[in-house]
Amino acid sequence: MAERIKVLVLDDDPTGSQTVHSCPLLLRWDPGSLRQALLHPSPLLFLLANTRALDPQAAEQRVRRICHALKPALAEAQAAGLMDRWLIVSRGDSTLRGHFPLELEVIDQELGPFASTLLVPAFLPGGRTTKEGMHLLHGEPVHATAFAQDRLFGFSSSFLPAWVEEKTAGQTLAASVRQISCSDLEAAPEALRERLAALPPASIACVDAERPEQLTALGEAIWACERQGQRFALQSAASLINGLVPLPPQPLDASGLAGLRRGPALPGLVLVGSHVPLADAQLTTLLAEPACIGIELDVRKVARVVFGPERHRLLASLEQSWRQQIETVISEGHTPVVFTSRGELHCSSPAERRELGVELAQLMARLAGALAPQLGYVISKGGITTHTLLESGLKAPWVELQGQLFAGLSLVLTPEGLPVITFPGNLGDASSLRQAWTLMQQP
Template identity: 40%
Template sequence: MGESRPQAGSYVNRPMSTNTMPLTPTTRIIVIDDDPTGSQTVHGCLLLTRWDVDTLAEALTDDSPLFFVLSNTRGMSATEAAAVTREICVNLREALRRLADAGQAIRPVVVSRSDSTLRGHYPVETDVIAEELGPFDAHFLVPAFFEGGRITRDGVHYLLVDGQPVPVNETEFASDSVFGYRHAFLPDYVAEKTAGRITADQVERFGLTDIRSDIGGRLRALHGNVCCVVDAECQADLDGFARQVLAAAGEGRRFLFRSAASLLTAFAGLPPQPVAPDAMSRFVRNGRAGVVLVGSHVAKSTRQLQTLIDTTDVLPIEIDLERLLDEEAALRRDLLERLAAAQAENRGVVLYTSRGERQFPTKAERLAFGERVSGLLVDIVRDLPREIGFLVSKGGITSNDTLSKGLALRTARVLGQIHPGCSVVRCPDDHPRFPGLPTVIFPGNVGGDGALADVYRILAGPA
């Protein structure tokens, strides 16, 4: 059954990335993304920063086979994340009902997209989705993200470091002050995160041998929203898995997915992006200098920031977060004055928060401080010089706030990737402050040390 095609009227329209599994116009991959970086392997699709019923209906009837709802829940408490996810699901259910009443029946395939290094509100978000949009026969954890060097083998999730696989529980990401964890073996990770509600021996494992063969019968036997974890070492693994999953879904099986971005590549099956990465400079406005905004504080981002400063002509401006606590208005004024002076000289700027992750007595205090930092960055984006040529936003939460609040975009369409894992969107031509501004969504945990400098050089041109 693994190589068979679905019946007509189920998933027929576009080819998979390395196979010929199609999708119908009535099927939509609906990605509830806990930060705005999940679009890092696709193009031509909409990103939604609002999730009212009308906006969701607009996305459901868009030509693209998938769209992203940017919930930004990774920057929230678990309680807030649950409330936002529930609101999205309730509105989505209503949008689907309205379209069905109007004769446009949509078959949704729901993906809870989260971090490929296992940080995020699991199982909070998948539990809420199951309550509002279920029942599901199974939910699958598929954290592999090949462009970022994340693979899963024998149930263990790895980060490739200098070509060598390192279990993710041995990386800096496992020490995150909000989303830390002890296990890279995914069944143990599930047991840890569900506090034993799902035990490790209850987790179904789909190994590399499984997904590279016929799993159709096994998929059709799943029931009761059983938790499944999926191995994958290359895109072809997920293409084959997705083909069989969609075939089963086309026969009425209902599955929920908690995944990183590479599974979305398999589901969407898009042709190559129309604008090559090196040609993204064509969108820079009037040859003007741009601004790089670095909010991410993980070690990878700090190394990339230092390489950018050391190897390009960018002007570094640090946001002293100690001043944020005592003199926020003066700090904001000083930063905007320096940005305006640099733009008057057509000089590129990198604006970055003080490095390192501050320690707080409680998670709530840590999140509250993060919200205050985000508020400052939003205010700065709103008041950036109107003439800037481009904007690069480094960090997931930073990027979400940049799109939804700083630029006040209701929707944005992904042009493609300027670097593996880094998407480009544009402000609409009628934007009140930044018409046509190209903006790069650059995740905190993507790319080598020179990646940020490479992206800057593409957009800024030779020094």
């Protein structure tokens, strides 16, 4: 009988499932929801923690709550014979933004101990590779891109050992960080397993990756070590998940996925909350389509309301005005494209920036949620925007991942059958958002 495995992925935003298919994405972790999710036949279970949207204290609390809920659920599932082994992955951003090492530390405290940590940020379909310890985006060191300038999660080096030293505030020195090279991954399986087994206790190892076969070899070696009692803490982008759980080709091609549009006559809705330069370029390209009508949510106006008197009354008034604009666009037979005004607004503190970001995401989620019954699909650009849409706007306890429209761009179905495209902020080129809209417009 084949070994029954389960890979549990704590996803720091809802786009980390962008290389897999046919598995549940859980937005709640109460005992009943976890029990039901663990019954799913897929070897994968994603828990959408959305911690990248939170401050460090709130992120720590959320990861701890998830781990507290998981521990008895996993024990119950194993006792019932539903699985033989499980691994847990902290899925992080392939451009190195997020709460590292905080989330791994909490996972180790609650579900460990782990022998050592493997850091695997490669996302191969998106051009994120790692070579000789340098993490690259389409061949360019990622610290030289706009992603490294993130005001909350910025960094100064693409050399992963130096990045670890920076993110741990010097508690882990770059010189102590081990490196697993591409040649290590291409060695004989036993040699790779021995390389992993020889890592010092409590060490961090950065893993190179340029080809899927290398991550498949790594996944097999991780499972081999697991069977011998050596457990690893795993911090990775999406591509390692395919190495841990080899999957057959996705069951539907792009045309079939687009055919999941709910009701061919029902209109679509596009949300763009991401504000990285790539998202700006994609928005500009989409709005050049005559059938797409932009509705701008003025961030400065929202900020004045959020941080001023009569917050609730004035915010409700703004929301009503924007909802009427969306309904007018739909009634005229066009696709409304709801987007936050471009550029980053200066805030007095990181806490104020997060509060404003959360309020904007909630506003977009409420607008979409109110219109959901009359929509054929939603395209949601940006991780925080998408998680808030699914959890608060559509109130989905879970969604089912169907597959990808194209590399890295996933389509999920809510329990009510509404297709939602979960579009990462950092994915694609200037035409990708328009391409996704074109596919979903097919009857």
